[in-house]
Amino acid sequence: MTYQTIDVKSHSFSYPIYVGEELLSRRECLIPFITGQQVLIVTQEKIAQHYLSVIKQMLQDYQCAEVILADGEQVKNLHEWQKILEMLMHLGYERSCTVIALGGGVVGDIAGFVAACYQRGVNFIQIPTTLMSQVDSSIGGKTAVNHSHGKNMIGAFYQPRCVIADVAMLKTLSQQELISGFAEVIKYGLIADAHFFIWLEKNFQSVLDRDATALLYVISRSAAIKAEIVSQDEKESSMRSLLNFGHTFGHALEAAYEYQDIRHGEAVALGMAIASQLSVMLGAITSTEFDRMMCLLRACGLLEKREKLPSYSKLMTLMLRDKKVQDGKLNLIVLKKIGQAEKKSDIKPEMIELAINKVLDQLK
Numbered sequence: 001m002t003y004q005t006i007d008v009k010s011h012s013f014s015y016p017i018y019v020g021e022e023l024l025s026r027r028e029c030l031i032p033f034i035t036g037q038q039v040l041i042v043t044q045e046k047i048a049q050h051y052l053s054v055i056k057q058m059l060q061d062y063q064c065a066e067v068i069l070a071d072g073e074q075v076k077n078l079h080e081w082q083k084i085l086e087m088l089m090h091l092g093y094e095r096s097c098t099v100i101a102l103g104g105g106v107v108g109d110i111a112g113f114v115a116a117c118y119q120r121g122v123n124f125i126q127i128p129t130t131l132m133s134q135v136d137s138s139i140g141g142k143t144a145v146n147h148s149h150g151k152n153m154i155g156a157f158y159q160p161r162c163v164i165a166d167v168a169m170l171k172t173l174s175q176q177e178l179i180s181g182f183a184e185v186i187k188y189g190l191i192a193d194a195h196f197f198i199w200l201e202k203n204f205q206s207v208l209d210r211d212a213t214a215l216l217y218v219i220s221r222s223a224a225i226k227a228e229i230v231s232q233d234e235k236e237s238s239m240r241s242l243l244n245f246g247h248t249f250g251h252a253l254e255a256a257y258e259y260q261d262i263r264h265g266e267a268v269a270l271g272m273a274i275a276s277q278l279s280v281m282l283g284a285i286t287s288t289e290f291d292r293m294m295c296l297l298r299a300c301g302l303l304e305k306r307e308k309l310p311s312y313s314k315l316m317t318l319m320l321r322d323k324k325v326q327d328g329k330l331n332l333i334v335l336k337k338i339g340q341a342e343k344k345s346d347i348k349p350e351m352i353e354l355a356i357n358k359v360l361d362q363l364k
């Protein structure tokens with residue numbers, strides 16, 4: 001079975017994303033990217049039980065240790081970050097060492113931030129194991145931990161040396177997690193590729209049924225879109241901000257639910273619905289296009305009824321704490337049309353309130 005290579009390339013960094021099946025057994029995807037003789041694998045319980053031994057087997061010739069974090073977003077914090085750094089110091093790991101993130105976005109974000117800080121930066125490899133991390137979080141170098149003041153409040157831009165996205169690893173992922181990651185896939189269609197969006201409308205069921213060909217296609221197309229954007233704008237000074245479509249609302253929803261009872265992708269899906277509703281109000285997309293998007297989100301199980309929905313004022317308070325706020329103004333990403341997005345900073349609060357309430361009403 002062959003695999004695809006997608007390059008992330010800018011003037012300051014360059015690395016491959018390998019997308020394929022059964023890549024964990026391919027030495028050429030991992031070994032050439034390891035530096036030094038010391039490797040630390042950061043992972044979580046559910047992932048370790050399936051995949052840790054396979055990777056350790058391949059790393060027999062190295063001094064290899066692992067950190068197995070508890071499950072959940074709650075471990076993405078400064079305390080766990082510090083514990084991993086202290087472990088590296090106790091083990092006497094040198095600056096030439098390699099940190100491998102074996103997991104979803106939670107593991108990738110905290111391991112990446114460890115790699116960015118240990119001895120001012122050591123070699124870092126991403127082996128993403130969720131759909132979310134294969135299409136999004138492992139690419140582009142955003143690493144962070146959460147703080148009580150907000151999500152991803154403390155972190156760094158730190159690029160991996162390579163990304164290995166093995167679709168076979170998704171076999172053990174729960175359906176809810178697969179669906180959550182699919183929200184980001186739909187995002188790429190909406191903001192960057194209208195043909196891809198139409199393909200998703202027709203073929204979403206094959207992806208959710210884990211058809212390997214369909215999964216390979218959505219992962220490689222999504223990774224290619226993200227790779228192209230971050231190659232041009234690493235630090236989000238311009239077009240990278242378009243990837244935040246649905247995320248300002250989504251992050252506020254996650255905070256409102258205290259990072260429990262709602263997955264990142266589920267919150268982003270609701271955020272995309274609100275941002276698209278705004279796009280209708282601004283006259284950028286038609287209500288028929290909005291209905292198509294809602295229909296896809298609903299068919300995938302991303303618009304389920306919810307209890308304890310937060311109010312508009314609670315969401316607004318949380319949104320104003322977002323990193324994307326500049327001079328007290330919310331920067332929102334809306335659609336120009338299906339397949340194209342733009343940033344707006346002058347949308348009236350009354351309009352935002354109306355859009356939020358319209359979408360929340362559909363979830364009651």
Ligand SMILES: NC(=O)c1ccc[n+]([C@@H]2O[C@H](COP(=O)([O-])OP(=O)(O)OC[C@H]3O[C@@H](n4cnc5c(N)ncnc54)[C@H](O)[C@@H]3O)[C@@H](O)[C@H]2O)c1
Pocket residue numbers: 044045046047050071072073076103104105106107109129130131132133136137138139140141142143152169170171172173174177180181264265
């Ligand atoms: N850095 C970025 O650019 C970026 C982008 C998007 C999201 N994120 C972050 O990613 C996080 C969400 O990531 P996620 O959706 O991958 O969730 P996650 O990392 O919490 O993983 C979800 C669950 O799936 C389990 N799991 C992972 N892989 C598995 C596998 N192959 N088989 C069985 N179980 C498996 C995990 O143990 C966990 O319980 C959030 O913290 C979000 O902020 C970061």
